[in-house]
Amino acid sequence: MGFDGMVWQVRSGDESVGRITIDEADFPWLSGHFAPGPAYASVRDLFARELALLERVDEHVEEWEAAYGEIERRVTLSSPDGPVAEFLLHIEGDRAWFRWNETPFEE
Template sequence: MGLEGGVWQVRGGRGPVGEIVVDEADFPWLHGTFTPGPGFAGVQDLFARELALADDEDWEAWEEVHDEIHRQVSLISPDGPVPEFLLHIEGDRAWFRWSDEPFDKE
């Protein structure tokens, strides 16, 4: 799977949410330029709230927002969908990690 230079897609029920062109790989995180798509407006507030809750260390509320992000969007690698991910979007930057297996919920 290509990392730097790879194009990852964020998709949602309302259409393409955006694309991330990876420009930095800092295991386990990938960072890149985010270009919003037509569906981003529908989830933009969720991503802003997720970051604010993380800054406030309100992990219970953060978990609820994170789960809602998962219900509304999917992350597609250059090789296809990934089953589990943690994605942050702020302005024209995105950073994320992913797993080929679902995260342990315990």
């Protein structure tokens, strides 16, 4: 199944954080153009902090986990078929990349 052109939704409650139009697939990662929605401003800084910590995750793993935990609490990710159970999502500028699973990831 090809993913190119699929549109995934990022939401915060009932509000749109944005949509991701897939243009690259390197399983298990998908990436694409991110078009921000009205609620993006409320989580933009969370994604920026998470990426900054990810660059130094070996030194700051607990801080990264806490930052990403806040993202997980604030946003959901939906495929064209509906919400996914678990995901790891990064957003930077007009690009987003993520992996997902229909069931929660193992610890």
